[in-house]
Amino acid sequence: MKIFKDLWWFFKAEKKGYGVGLLALFIVSLTHLLPPLVIGKIIDHIVKRSLTLPLILSFSGILLGTALVEYGFRFIWSTNIWGEAFKLEKIIRSRLFRHFLRMDTLFYQKNRTGDLMAHATNDLQAIQSVAGLGVLTWADSLMTGGMTIIAMLLFIDWRLTIIAVLPLPLLALVSKILGDKIHVSFEHAQETFSEMNDKVQESITGMKAIKSFGEEEQDMADFQVKLDNIDKAFIRVNWIDSMYDPLITLIVGLSYTLTILLGGYYVVHHVLTIGQLVAFMTYIGNLVWPMFAIGVLFNVIERGRASYSRVEKLLAQKAESKISEGTLKMPKEGQLLFDIESFTYPNENEGRNLEKVQFNLKEGHVLGLVGRTGAGKSTIIKLLMREFDHYKGHITFADHDIMDYQLDEYLPAIGYVPQEHFLFSMSVRDNIRFAKMSASQEEVEIAAKTAGIHEDIIAFPEGYDTLVGERGVSLSGGQKQRLSIARALLIQPKLLILDDALSAVDAKTEQLILSNLKALRHESSTLVVSHRLSSVMEANEILVLDEGKVIERGLHEDLIKSGGWYAQMWQMQQIESHLAATDKDENLLTGSSVNREGEENGEIY
Numbered sequence: 213m214k215i216f217k218d219l220w221w222f223f224k225a226e227k228k229g230y231g232v233g234l235l236a237l238f239i240v241s242l243t244h245l246l247p248p249l250v251i252g253k254i255i256d257h258i259v260k261r262s263l264t265l266p267l268i269l270s271f272s273g274i275l276l277g278t279a280l281v282e283y284g285f286r287f288i289w290s291t292n293i294w295g296e297a298f299k300l301e302k303i304i305r306s307r308l309f310r311h312f313l314r315m316d317t318l319f320y321q322k323n324r325t326g327d328l329m330a331h332a333t334n335d336l337q338a339i340q341s342v343a344g345l346g347v348l349t350w351a352d353s354l355m356t357g358g359m360t361i362i363a364m365l366l367f368i369d370w371r372l373t374i375i376a377v378l379p380l381p382l383l384a385l386v387s388k389i390l391g392d393k394i395h396v397s398f399e400h401a402q403e404t405f406s407e408m409n410d411k412v413q414e415s416i417t418g419m420k421a422i423k424s425f426g427e428e429e430q431d432m433a434d435f436q437v438k439l440d441n442i443d444k445a446f447i448r449v450n451w452i453d454s455m456y457d458p459l460i461t462l463i464v465g466l467s468y469t470l471t472i473l474l475g476g477y478y479v480v481h482h483v484l485t486i487g488q489l490v491a492f493m494t495y496i497g498n499l500v501w502p503m504f505a506i507g508v509l510f511n512v513i514e515r516g517r518a519s520y521s522r523v524e525k526l527l528a529q530k531a532e533s534k535i536s537e538g539t540l541k542m543p544k545e546g547q548l549l550f551d552i553e554s555f556t557y558p559n560e561n562e563g564r565n566l567e568k569v570q571f572n573l574k575e576g577h578v579l580g581l582v583g584r585t586g587a588g589k590s591t592i593i594k595l596l597m598r599e600f601d602h603y604k605g606h607i608t609f610a611d612h613d614i615m616d617y618q619l620d621e622y623l624p625a626i627g628y629v630p631q632e633h634f635l636f637s638m639s640v641r642d643n644i645r646f647a648k649m650s651a652s653q654e655e656v657e658i659a660a661k662t663a664g665i666h667e668d669i670i671a672f673p674e675g676y677d678t679l680v681g682e683r684g685v686s687l688s689g690g691q692k693q694r695l696s697i698a699r700a701l702l703i704q705p706k707l708l709i710l711d712d713a714l715s716a717v718d719a720k721t722e723q724l725i726l727s728n729l730k731a732l733r734h735e736s737s738t739l740v741v742s743h744r745l746s747s748v749m750e751a752n753e754i755l756v757l758d759e760g761k762v763i764e765r766g767l768h769e770d771l772i773k774s775g776g777w778y779a780q781m782w783q784m785q786q787i788e789s790h791l792a793a794t795d796k797d798e799n800l801l802t803g804s805s806v807n808r809e810g811e812e813n814g815e816i817y
């Protein structure tokens with residue numbers, strides 16, 4: 213019954229709804245006692261040949277009245293108790309969702325999406341069952357069961373009652389044993405379900421890769437293994453579950469047998485009338501559901517307990533980053549100072565992911581971050597985005613540590629365009645004004661023009677109203693990137709971060725966007741991370757990173773002159789773009805046009 217204690221906060225808050233529901237259930241249990249007595253009386257009158265028409269009419273009236281009262285009160289308990297159960301599910305679901313929104317990247321690295329989905333579906337369902345079916349079966353077994361036994365004692369015969377209920381404790385014992393087994397097997401079944409969920413989620417997101425490598429059959433085989441595991445696990449749950457029903461039939465059968473033996477003896481010796489015996493047998497029939505309810509109750513409680521503890525564990529997980537909540541509001545302007553002595557990811561045992569990285573980003577300036585993959589560029593951004601706070605060193609904005617600012621002031625001041633952009637299933641306009649839904653059409657258009665996507669949008673069938681996503685228009689990789697840039701620009705961020713956000717955009721559009729940014733953002737700073745050096749060549753300072761350290765820094769011209777990694781990469785990329793341009797010219801001459809800007813990869817949303 214620990215789960216009832218765990219959910220006590222809810223029962224207490226909803227005492228009115230439960231109170232009305234339980235009262236109605238009590239009245240139903242009470243009225244349920246009448247029909248067996250009436251039937252007993254009718255039989256006795258038949259035996260005595262004293263049944264008259266007025267008696268038949270009055271007995272029928274009582275039976276009909278009882279049925280109507282039961283109908284009304286059943287409706288009342290049903291709407292109240294089930295209604296409360298749905299309320300609980302809604303409360304926990306929104307708590308869980310809010311928790312998901314608060315959690316950081318580490319949380320999503322630790323918990324697989326399939327698991328989280330299983331918590332949000334199956335586990336919540338099991339908890340809801342406790343608040344609905346659990347309360348119902350608990351009350352029913354106590355009220356209907358208890359009152360039926362009291363009626364048997366009071367109205368029929370106490371000795372017969374004792375004999376008839378003798379096998380009942382057996383039921384509670386077996387229910388407990390089976391309940392424990394169900395708990396273990398249900399936990400295991402849930403795990404297999406989570407694994408299957410994970411598989412589906414991974415396969416759907418990775419469908420392009422699966423298809424392009426022709427791995428459909430192998431993926432189906434993997435999925436089949438997961439399905440078989442679920443099958444086995446749930447069959448086991450079902451197997452234990454199925455032991456309840458025959459057990460109840462057995463115990464009730466035992467009750468009937470004992471009643472017939474002793475009751476028959478009493479009727480023959482005129483201790484009881486036939487009518488009383490029939491009424492007694494009907495009461496035993498009425499005890500079947502409350503006894504069955506005990507079994508259901510154990511089952512619901514065990515499942516609920518397992519699910520509730522899983523959800524509680526999940527809700528107890530804290531975001532490891534963004535721990536310190538500052539109090540300062542963001543100033544209108546200021547320069548950013550990044551001075552990190554060292555930083556290592558929490559799950560990293562050896563080495564440092566950043567070491568001695570310093571830069572100063574003034575208003576209106578652009579800082580370029582380049583370097584081979586894994587050099588530490590995104591790590592710098594993660595620290596700026598407050599994903600991790602446990603570094604040695606300081607990051608300040610306008611002379612205050614970024615940890616001193618209120619998080620909901622600081623983060624909205626950053627316009628972040630990630631490597632992996634995400635567009636929502638809404639109109640192009642709403643996608644752009646996602647972080648500021650109150651933005652006017654004019655503001656949306658200015659952002660779109662700066663990001664070089666306005667012309668594309670007005671060419672869409674419904675312009676800014678065109679839907680993006682499965683039911684809407686398919687966008688190229690470059691269009692998606694530019695839409696994400698427009699989204700970040702709309703909020704006029706103090707710091708704009710482009711995390712390799714121009715990779716799918718062709719060289720001409722890239723230069724157009726960069727010069728737009730330079731012209732419009734002379735009061736705010738921009739940080740450009742890129743593998744393509746042309747994206748940072750105009751920057752006020754360029755940092756070349758390698759293994760978490762700054763290996764070169766300066767202006768484009770200085771870095772070219774110094775002849776290091778930057779100069780070599782620049783040369784290579786110049787040759788590549790020259791070759792690509794030659795290819796394009798040849799294709800134009802031969803008539804086969806190549807669509808640049810990421811559209812060529814056919815990447816669609």
Ligand SMILES: Nc1ncnc2c1ncn2[C@@H]1O[C@H](COP(=O)(O)OP(=O)(O)OP(=O)(O)O)[C@@H](O)[C@H]1O
Nearest residue numbers: 557559560565583584585586587588589590591592
């Ligand atoms: N969440 C993480 N946990 C542990 N290590 C990480 C995590 N994210 C990145 N790393 C490691 O930190 C180092 C720097 O990675 P980072 O993503 O910053 O590189 P990058 O320069 O942005 O690379 P790319 O250009 O490929 O995006 C790498 O060695 C990477 O394996």
